Amino acid sequence: MLQSNVYPTAELRAADAAHYLHPFTDFKALAREGSRIIVKADGVWLWDSEGNRMLDGMAGLWCTNVGHGRREIADAVHAQMTELAYYNSFFKTTNAPAIRLAEKLAALAPEHVNRVFFCGSGSEANDTVLRMVRYYWALKGKPSKQIVISRRNAYHGSTVAGASLGGMAPMHGQGGLPIPGIVHIQQPYWFGEGGDLSPDEFGVVAARELERMIHTLGIDNVAAFIAEPIQGAGGVIIPPETYWPEIKRICARHDILLVADEVITGFGRTGRWFGSDFYGLEPDLMPIAKGLTSGTIPMGGVMVSDRVADVVVGIGEEFFHGYTYSGHPTAAAAALETLRIMEEEKLVERVATDIGPYMQARWTALGDHPLVGEARMVGLIGALELVPAKPSRALRFAPVGEVGTLARDISFRNGLVMRAVRDSLIIAPPLVISHAEVDELVRLARLTLDVTWEALKAQGKVAA
Ligand SMILES: *Cc1c(COP(=O)(O)O)cnc(C)c1O
Numbered sequence: 001m002l003q004s005n006v007y008p009t010a011e012l013r014a015a016d017a018a019h020y021l022h023p024f025t026d027f028k029a030l031a032r033e034g035s036r037i038i039v040k041a042d043g044v045w046l047w048d049s050e051g052n053r054m055l056d057g058m059a060g061l062w063c064t065n066v067g068h069g070r071r072e073i074a075d076a077v078h079a080q081m082t083e084l085a086y087y088n089s090f091f092k093t094t095n096a097p098a099i100r101l102a103e104k105l106a107a108l109a110p111e112h113v114n115r116v117f118f119c120g121s122g123s124e125a126n127d128t129v130l131r132m133v134r135y136y137w138a139l140k141g142k143p144s145k146q147i148v149i150s151r152r153n154a155y156h157g158s159t160v161a162g163a164s165l166g167g168m169a170p171m172h173g174q175g176g177l178p179i180p181g182i183v184h185i186q187q188p189y190w191f192g193e194g195g196d197l198s199p200d201e202f203g204v205v206a207a208r209e210l211e212r213m214i215h216t217l218g219i220d221n222v223a224a225f226i227a228e229p230i231q232g233a234g235g236v237i238i239p240p241e242t243y244w245p246e247i248k249r250i251c252a253r254h255d256i257l258l259v260a261d262e263v264i265t266g267f268g269r270t271g272r273w274f275g276s277d278f279y280g281l282e283p284d285l286m287p288i289a290k291g292l293t294s295g296t297i298p299m300g301g302v303m304v305s306d307r308v309a310d311v312v313v314g315i316g317e318e319f320f321h322g323y324t325y326s327g328h329p330t331a332a333a334a335a336l337e338t339l340r341i342m343e344e345e346k347l348v349e350r351v352a353t354d355i356g357p358y359m360q361a362r363w364t365a366l367g368d369h370p371l372v373g374e375a376r377m378v379g380l381i382g383a384l385e386l387v388p389a390k391p392s393r394a395l396r397f398a399p400v401g402e403v404g405t406l407a408r409d410i411s412f413r414n415g416l417v418m419r420a421v422r423d424s425l426i427i428a429p430p431l432v433i434s435h436a437e438v439d440e441l442v443r444l445a446r447l448t449l450d451v452t453w454e455a456l457k458a459q460g461k462v463a464a
Contacts, residue, residue, distance in 0.1 A: 007039050007049035023158070036412075041068030044433050046417065054415045055441055059430045062232055062264045063295030066341045067432040073296050073337045080333035089118075089327040098327030101335050105303060108273050108339070110282060115304040115313075118327040122263035122289035123157025125300040126226075129285055130161045131321050132302065132312065133224040133257050139311050145223045145256075149213055151187045155233035156226065156261055156287075165226055167234075183217070185209040187231065188239035191374050191385050191393055203240030211250045224257035224284070225250075229275025232264035232428070235421035236383035238376050244279040257284040257308070263300070267291030268342060268431050270379035271352030278378070284308050294338040299331035347431045351379050358435060362442040363427070369449045371462070381428045383421075384445070386452075388462050397423050397461065407452040414451070416444035 017031035037049040044067060046054045059065060066073075080097060087095055098118060106114040117132070119125050130148060137145035148165060150156070156165040163171045164178035167187070172178055186209040187193070194202040214222050225247070231237035251258040260283035265275025269291065272278040276286060284307055289300030304312075312319060325331070342348065350356070360377045366384055367375035373387035386403055389395045397403040404420035411418045411425070418425045425448075429441060456462045 007037060009037060009049045012037055012049065043067045043069065044430050044437050052415070054412065054417050055429075055437065055444060057417045057427045057429050057441055057445075058419050059428050060295045061290070062269075062428050063290035063293075065267055065269070065291040065431045066294040066338055066345075066347065067430040070294065070296075070337075070341065072341060073294065073334050076333045076337035077297065077330055080330050084329050087329060088324060090322060095327065095329040095332070097329045097332035097336060101332040101339075102327075104336065104339055105288075105301070109286065109303050110274065110276055112282060112307070113286065113303045113305050115309045116288075116301045117304060118299070118301045118325075118332075119323050120298050120325045120328070120331075121157070121300045122261075122287060123159040123162035123300075124323060125263065125287035125289055125302050126156045126165050126261065127159055127161040128302045128321065129224075129226065129259055129287055130165065132285065132304070132308065132319075133259070135319060136257065136308050136311055137223050139315050142220065144220050146181050147217055147222050148182050148259075149210060149217075149222060149225045149256075150182060150184050151227055151231075152184045153187045153189065153234040153237070154184070154226070154228060154231060154261075156228075157263075183213060185213050187234065187237060188243045189231075189235070189237045190240055191376075194393070199240035200242045203242035204246050206239075207243050207246035207250065210247060211254070214250070214254050214256065219254050219256075222254070222256050224259050226259040226261060228261045228263075229265045229279050229281065230270070230378060230381060232381070232426075233421070235424050236376070236381055236426045236428075238378050244281060248281060259283060259285045259287070262286045262303075263289045264291075264381070264428070267338075268348040268351055268379070269381050269428065271348065271356045272379075273348055292338070293331060293334040294341075296338070297328075297331040297334040298325075299328065299335055342431075345432070351431055355431070355433060355435065355438065356380055359429075359433070359438045359442075362438055363445075366442065366445060366449065369446065369453070371449050371453045371456075377427075380431060380433070381426075383424045383426045384449075386423045386425065388456075403452070403456065403461070406455065407448055410451050410455070411444070411448040414444050414447050416441060416448065418445065418448070 013034045039049050040047040046056045102116045105116050150165050152167040154167040156162045164182045167184045186206045188206040190199045190202045260276045260281050266288045270278040284305045286303035293299045356379050363377045363382050364375045373385040373390045375384050404423040408420035
């Protein structure tokens with residue numbers, strides 16, 4: 001049992017408010033409300049300092065794929081730290097866990113992807129991407145190919161390059177982003193932006209924006225297109241079936257690199273090792289992070305295809321790029337143990353054939369709720385679109401985000417961690433979630449919808 005005297009909540013909250021600037025936070029509002037202090041986690045469960053237990057429907061932040069509290073990873077990290085906690089990979093040195101991990105990732109990745117550049121996070125991975133695609137084209141004798149095309153409402157991290165590649169308008173609004181050489185096109189968000197088109201028609205229209213932008217900018221100026229196979233932070237936007245084949249065709253036809261940001265979709269989330277396998281993307285670069293270590297130790301990387309490696313390796317000159325923590329042996333040990341667990345417990349297959357289909361059926365059944373305009377899920381990543389008057393997709397709550405936040409807060413109080421994006425609720429539980437835990441998750445999600453519906457009815461914001 002947790003005892004509140006072990007965690008002096010009030011005192012910790014005061015110190016938190018006084019000294020700790022949290023990510024993506026209104027500091028002043030949080031200091032007023034007080035933060036929730038998470039003190040323990042096991043499997044899909046979290047406990048806060050007041051003894052509340054919650055089901056972690058977001059796998060931390062899309063990362064604890066093998067579940068919280070895995071002693072095997074702690075043991076592997078302990079053993080590695082005792083032997084060699086840190087060394088760098090500069091100056092012609094390397095270390096065994098980083099080598100083994102690179103070898104393992106090459107085996108798991110699509111056929112044509114056999115190398116990895118390690119870094120510390122998904123944001124750093126996308127900084128590496130920006131450097132590497134421009135370097136690639138310079139080496140190919142086409143230095144004018146500099147521009148990277150991305151999508152509005154994409155998320156590629158929070159460093160200067162990551163936030164610029166991302167398409168989050170509020171992030172761009174602070175600090176003069178995006179940096180030059182990055183442009184954004186339509187996202188394949190049918191529910192929100194598809195208008196009167198069918199999903200399949202809209203998928204083609206959204207993809208052809210890429211072709212139009214390439215022509216506008218000039219083929220000689222475009223280096224790459226970057227996209228998440230399924231947009232995560234943007235609201236779990238699952239593209240229509242027609243979208244990716246058309247994007248693939250356009251990239252191949254115009255000879256621009258395709259970067260599949262696998263930071264969320266990598267490591268089993270879709271029921272395949274990578275989202276690129278799920279959609280058959282054959283990308284040129286794949287940024288990875290999050291599930292790589294199941295969130296236990298920060299680590300990221302960029303998986304590099306033979307096409308790109310042949311040039312950047314083949315040239316025989318130094319790539320002036322790298323990080324102190326590239327190939328960190330302790331992080332690599334955590335990643336190796338994570339991947340070993342995933343294989344031993346057949347978690348990818350489990351998402352494809354067992355828990356995935358089970359949860360998809362339970363989750364999409366929430367679409368019958370009067371507040372839910374669409375319930376969607378691939379693998380174990382899904383969303384609920386909250387609307388005031390279904391089946392209309394055009395009528396939405398105003399101001400945007402208020403109802404989503406209300407529902408999110410209600411869900412927390414009910415004991416289920418979901419995340420709100422605009423007026424949708426999103427979910428991505430650990431891949432080890434049991435059938436009984438899925439039942440409990442869906443029961444709590446429905447309770448959240450009911451309580452939210454009643455609150456909105458009382459405010460006259462939905463039809464009674
Ligand atoms: C989380 C995320 C990132 C950024 O990763 P960090 O480790 O937070 O820097 C990049 N791309 C995608 C798709 C993400 O979801």
